[in-house]
Amino acid sequence: MALTMELIEKLRINPLTEVSEPPTYCTINNKPSLTAGNFSLIYGKKKSGKTFLLGGIIASTINNSTQLGAIKGCLPKDKNVVLYFDTEQSLFHANRSIRRICSLTRNSNPENLYAYGLRPLTPAARLAVIGEVITKTPNVGIIAIDGIRDLLTTGINDEQAATELTSLFLKWSYELNLHIVLLLHQNKADERARGHIGSEVVNKAETTISVTKIDHSNMYRVVCEDSRDMPFDDFGFKITEDGLPASADVPDHKPKKITDPKFIKTEDHLSVLSDVYKNESDINYTQLTKALGEKFDVGINKGKKFVTYYKDKGWVKTERDGMSVNYKLNPEAQSFYSN
Numbered sequence: 001m002a003l004t005m006e007l008i009e010k011l012r013i014n015p016l017t018e019v020s021e022p023p024t025y026c027t028i029n030n031k032p033s034l035t036a037g038n039f040s041l042i043y044g045k046k047k048s049g050k051t052f053l054l055g056g057i058i059a060s061t062i063n064n065s066t067q068l069g070a071i072k073g074c075l076p077k078d079k080n081v082v083l084y085f086d087t088e089q090s091l092f093h094a095n096r097s098i099r100r101i102c103s104l105t106r107n108s109n110p111e112n113l114y115a116y117g118l119r120p121l122t123p124a125a126r127l128a129v130i131g132e133v134i135t136k137t138p139n140v141g142i143i144a145i146d147g148i149r150d151l152l153t154t155g156i157n158d159e160q161a162a163t164e165l166t167s168l169f170l171k172w173s174y175e176l177n178l179h180i181v182l183l184l185h186q187n188k189a190d191e192r193a194r195g196h197i198g199s200e201v202v203n204k205a206e207t208t209i210s211v212t213k214i215d216h217s218n219m220y221r222v223v224c225e226d227s228r229d230m231p232f233d234d235f236g237f238k239i240t241e242d243g244l245p246a247s248a249d250v251p252d253h254k255p256k257k258i259t260d261p262k263f264i265k266t267e268d269h270l271s272v273l274s275d276v277y278k279n280e281s282d283i284n285y286t287q288l289t290k291a292l293g294e295k296f297d298v299g300i301n302k303g304k305k306f307v308t309y310y311k312d313k314g315w316v317k318t319e320r321d322g323m324s325v326n327y328k329l330n331p332e333a334q335s336f337y338s339n
Contacts, residue, residue, distance in 0.1 A: 021035075022035040022036040022037050022038070022177075023035065023036045023076065023079075024036075024074055025061060025073070025074060025075050025079070025141055025142055025178075025179045026057060026060060026061055026071065026072065026073050026074065026142070026179070027071075027072045027074065027232075028070055028071050028072075028224070028232040028235075029070045029232040029233045029235060030072075030232075031224075031227075031229065031230050031231065031232040031233075032229055033206075033207045033224070033227065033229075033232055034057070034142070034179045034181065034206070034207065035179060035206060035229075036079075036141075036173075036177045036178060036179060037173055037174050037177055037178075037179075038173055038179055038180075038205075038206035038228075039169045039170070039173050039179065039180035039181070039182060039201070039204070039205055039206065040179070040180075040181050040182065040205050040206050040207040040208065040209065041181075041182045041183075041184060041193065041201050041202060041205045041207075041208045041209065042054055042057075042181065042182070042183050042184075042209045042210075042211060043183070043184045043185065043186050043193045043194075043198070043208070043209070043210060043211075044185070044186055044210055044211035044212060044213075045185070045186050045188075045212070045213070046185060047213065048186075048211045048212055048213045048220065049211045049212075049213055049220035049237070049239075049245075050183050050185075050211050051097055051146060051183070052100075052220070052237070052239065052245040053068075053209070053211050053220070053222060053237070053245070054144055054146060054181060054183055055097060055100055055101045055104065055245065056068045056071050056104065056237070056245050057071055057073075057144075057181060058082060058084060058101050058113075058142065058144050058181075059073075059101045059104035059105050060072060060073035061073035061074075061075050061080075061082055061141065061142045062082050062101070062105050062107075062110045062112060062113050063105050063107065063110065065104075065105065067104055067245075068235070068237045068245055068246065068247050069235065069237075069247030070222075070232070070235040070247070075141040075142065076141070078139055079139055079140065079141035079177070079178065080112050080139060080141055081112050081114070081137060081138070081139045081140045081141060082110075082112055082113050082114070082140075082141065082142045082143075082144075083114050083115075083116075083133060083134065083137065083140055083142070083143045083144070084098065084101075084113065084114070084115040084116070084143075084144045084146070085115075085116050085118055085126075085129075085130050085133075085143070085144065085145045085146065086115070086116070086117050086118065086119070086146045086147065087118045087119065087126055087145065087146065087147035087148070087149075087150035087151065088119060088146070088147040088149075088150050089117070089119060089146070089147075090119065091117055091119075094115075094117040094119070095117075097146070098113075098115045100243065100244060101113070103242075103244055104244060104245075114133070114137065116129065116130075116133065118130075118150075119150075122153070123150060123151050123152055123153040124153055126150060126151055127151045127165075127168075130145065130151075131168070131172075134172055134176065134178075135172075135176070140176065140178050141178055141179070142178065142179055142180075142181065143172075143178060143179070143180045143181070144180075144181045144183070145180065145181070145182050145183065146183045147183060147184075148165070148182050148183065148184055148197060148201070149184060149185070149194065149195070149197065151165060152165060152197060155195070156194050156195025156196060156197045156198070157195045157196050158196065159196045161196075161197075162195070162196040162197040162199070162200045163200060165197060165200075166197070166200040166201055166204055169182070169201070169204075170204060179206075182201055182205075184197070184198055184201065186210075191210070193208075202226070205226075206227070206228050206229075207224060207226070207227045207228070207229075207231075208224075208225045208226045208227075209222060209223070209224055209225065210222070210223045210225050214236075214250055214251065217238075218238050218239045219236055219237070219238045219248050219250050220236060220237055220238070220239075220245075220250070221234060221235075221236050221250050222234060222235050222236065222237070230263065231263070235247075235250075236248045236249060236250030258296075259296075259298045259302045259305075260305070261305060261306050261309040261310075262309065264296075269310070269315070270315070272292070272295045272296070273310070273315060273316070273329055274329075275295070276288070276291045276292070276295065277329040281328060281329075282319075282321075282326040282327070282328060283326065283327050283328075284324065284325070284326055284327065285307065285325065285327065288303075288307055288316075288327050289303035289304050289306075289307055290303060291303070292306040292307065293306075307327070314330055314332070315329070315330055316328065316329055316330060317330050
């Protein structure tokens with residue numbers, strides 16, 4: 001892409017311009033989870049049900065149906081083509097995944113679904129095929145890539161390659177006004193998406209979704225780990241005797257902590273601030289981040305996000321005392337809480 005002043009002007013953000021929200025292409029539990037111009041990530045351990053969940057999402061967007069009792073496709077007519085790329089399964093297993101999706105739509109061969117098995121190719125060739133199909137196929141709304149690790153020639157821990165691949169996902173989704181659903185394994189030792197590529201896509205994704213198999217059962221739990229909008233509520237699914245995913249109630253588990261301050265009620269924020277400043281008038285940055293991290297049980301690093309949020313809201317303000325910078329509770333915030 002040639003860098004010109006014309007291109008730079010197109011990228012300029014004008015705060016006076018009204019920008020409408022992007023179209024929603026899929027909701028999960030009534031929350032806009034997959035929108036135009038973004039990509040999302042599904043991740044989980046091996047055999048955790050990732051491909052089954054991905055199949056449910058893709059089936060819902062093929063005919064704008066409800067799948068697994070929680071997923072609802074809503075593609076517009078001019079963006080209703082769905083592309084599916086499988087990078088790792090054999091032809092037999094990839095074909096079985098696509099036939100399963102077709103079964104969920106009750107259509108043995110949906111005309112708006114185009115699926116490709118890329119296992120025989122090299123990582124570079126796989127990526128080239130995806131790029132060619134994406135840019136040459138009209139009216140694409142949703143793209144699924146089952147196995148992004150297999151698009152990396154130098155492996156999942158090559159930082160530069162991970163950044164370049166993630167940048168491609170951002171470029172394609174933005175320029176073509178579509179949504180890309182990515183699939184990746186979790187680390188064996190922890191709950192994180194694998195490698196540098198996992199870190200990159202988690203940081204840039206609109207929605208990150210984890211899938212976990214419930215021990216000694218054929219049931220799976222789906223959790224919204226992070227979202228740029230309101231996160232959807234957890235839900236579960238099972239695998240039927242026909243080998244299809246279906247809605248299921250799963251056992252309760254400990255709710256995920258809310259680590260984004262904008263999803264916490266104002267009165268809860270101000271109550272915590274009132275408590276933090278109960279016996280103090282001046283608090284330095286380190287003390288405040290630690291206190292907020294403990295109060296909301298999110299840790300010191302996440303506490304920094306709360307400090308920034310409170311400054312933007314005007315609930316706390318900074319005052320310099322020589323070389324020190326202290327944080328004071330805004331009297332108006334105290335007044336608002338006391339009322």
